[in-house]
Amino acid sequence: MGEERKRRRRKKGPGRIESLVRNFLAFFGFCFIVFNLFLVSKIKPSSLDDGKAIPHKEKRTPRAFNFEVDIDFHDKSAPRVLKSTTSSTSTTSTTLSSETSSKESEPESEEKKAEVIPGNPLLAQLQKKEGVVQTAQLIDRVRYLIAENPDESIPKRYADNTTVPDLEFMITPEVDCVRKDLVIFVKSRVESSGLREIIRNTWAHTHAIEKWSIATIFLVGKSDSKYLNKNLQNEGRDKQDLLVGDYLDAYQNLTSKSISGLQWFANECTDSRNYLSVDDDVFPDLPLILGFLNKAENSQVELACLYNYVQHARVTRKGKWQTSWESYGKEFYPVYCEGACFSMPRWAAVKLFKNAQVTYRDAPVDDAYLTGVLREKAGLIPKQVQNKRMCKHLVNDDEIIQKLRAEWAQHQP
Numbered sequence: 001m002g003e004e005r006k007r008r009r010r011k012k013g014p015g016r017i018e019s020l021v022r023n024f025l026a027f028f029g030f031c032f033i034v035f036n037l038f039l040v041s042k043i044k045p046s047s048l049d050d051g052k053a054i055p056h057k058e059k060r061t062p063r064a065f066n067f068e069v070d071i072d073f074h075d076k077s078a079p080r081v082l083k084s085t086t087s088s089t090s091t092t093s094t095t096l097s098s099e100t101s102s103k104e105s106e107p108e109s110e111e112k113k114a115e116v117i118p119g120n121p122l123l124a125q126l127q128k129k130e131g132v133v134q135t136a137q138l139i140d141r142v143r144y145l146i147a148e149n150p151d152e153s154i155p156k157r158y159a160d161n162t163t164v165p166d167l168e169f170m171i172t173p174e175v176d177c178v179r180k181d182l183v184i185f186v187k188s189r190v191e192s193s194g195l196r197e198i199i200r201n202t203w204a205h206t207h208a209i210e211k212w213s214i215a216t217i218f219l220v221g222k223s224d225s226k227y228l229n230k231n232l233q234n235e236g237r238d239k240q241d242l243l244v245g246d247y248l249d250a251y252q253n254l255t256s257k258s259i260s261g262l263q264w265f266a267n268e269c270t271d272s273r274n275y276l277s278v279d280d281d282v283f284p285d286l287p288l289i290l291g292f293l294n295k296a297e298n299s300q301v302e303l304a305c306l307y308n309y310v311q312h313a314r315v316t317r318k319g320k321w322q323t324s325w326e327s328y329g330k331e332f333y334p335v336y337c338e339g340a341c342f343s344m345p346r347w348a349a350v351k352l353f354k355n356a357q358v359t360y361r362d363a364p365v366d367d368a369y370l371t372g373v374l375r376e377k378a379g380l381i382p383k384q385v386q387n388k389r390m391c392k393h394l395v396n397d398d399e400i401i402q403k404l405r406a407e408w409a410q411h412q413p
């Protein structure tokens with residue numbers, strides 16, 4: 001009894017302090033915004049832009065100082081910037097900076113080059129406004145960090161269960177994925193039909209590995225082009241290995257793409273032993289991977305990072321993989337497997353999918369979400385597999401098809 005009460009009291013203490021701090025911050029934030037509104041109102045409307053009128057990147061190039069060209073003088077919507085704290089492109093330096101992740105593509109140097117040109121009052125005003133946006137983001141950051149429990153590794157928003165409808169499919173594969181040793185899901189883009197054909201004829205050509213039973217399925221989204229959708233339909237009918245989900249094929253929808261594979265595997269590929277997810281610019285060495293999966297000592301592995309094991313990855317708040325504080329209220333992602341190549345035994349994949357059915361899916365970094373956030377929620381333990389030869393990441397460029405062919409040639413006896 002006494003223990004119980006003590007525990008309750010302990011819980012109560014920090015709660016009250018927390019709410020005090022929160023109220024204080026809210027008040028501080030409010031005063032700050034009012035103060036800045038006041039500042040902004042003192043700038044002549046003609047000198048304002050809404051932050052979008054000037055393309056972000058160009059803002060720092062010398063050319064951008066030509067205001068007549070770059071500023072929309074009629075746009076008086078400046079105060080909107082103050083409110084759109086979570087969606088505006090940030091200039092705070094929170095990029096995804098993990099040891100191994102490769103998604104850190106936005107160069108930071110450009111963002112930091114803001115310098116005041118002496119004697120240009122217009123520019124000084126603009127910079128003041130930039131500071132407003134930055135500070136508003138900082139407030140957001142503090143607000144969300146305080147609201148989150150530091151002992152939890154994923155934001156409350158994802159830890160809590162919420163019902164999410166299953167994905168609908170436009171085209172489903174006919175390939176038999178029941179009772180396989182391995183079912184491979186290849187994340188592919190609508191327009192990459194040439195690449196898919198090469199994959200079918202090289203590493204996914206399972207006659208090469210007769211010892212094992214394998215099925216390969218391509219994960220694709222729908223296009224907004226009628227022409228491409230028509231081609232996709234034909235390809236699906238001819239090859240019978242496309243799973244086309246009812247989502248637009250865009251990188252912001254990669255999370256849907258990944259989950260579409262899990263859903264198909266969980267529902268249709270009954271009694272199959274292993275799930276493998278690869279990107280279409282990866283060359284998986286299937287004999288090596290199957291050798292690994294079939295070793296008795298590896299049967300305990302719940303999630304095998306066959307490519308990179310990413311630790312301490314910071315959530316990126318700007319650029320292509322931008323995630324708002326509202327959507328992800330923590331600084332870092334939990335440990336995750338880079339999406340290029342990872343595998344799971346069936347029971348783990350099913351468990352992951354069961355959790356995907358009750359979790360928000362709006363985190364744009366699909367691998368951090370699937371093998372990080374969802375994995376953590378499902379309580380699965382990831383393991384870095386040392387052998388880098390299992391999955392070779394080829395750079396996806398104009399020569400990707402030649403590279404896949406060359407890699408395949410090297411694998412022939």
Ligand SMILES: *[C@@H]1O[C@H](CO)[C@@H](O)[C@H](O)[C@H]1NC(C)=O
Pocket residue numbers: 246247248249250252253
């Ligand atoms: C993702 O897919 C949904 C459903 O098709 C669509 O409404 C949304 O616009 C897509 N997102 C992007 C960024 O294309």
Ligand SMILES: *[C@@H]1O[C@H](CO)[C@@H](O)[C@H](O)[C@H]1NC(C)=O
Pocket residue numbers: 161354355358
């Ligand atoms: C949330 O959903 C998962 C997956 O269905 C389930 O295992 C878990 O028990 C649920 N948690 C709560 C608190 O309902």
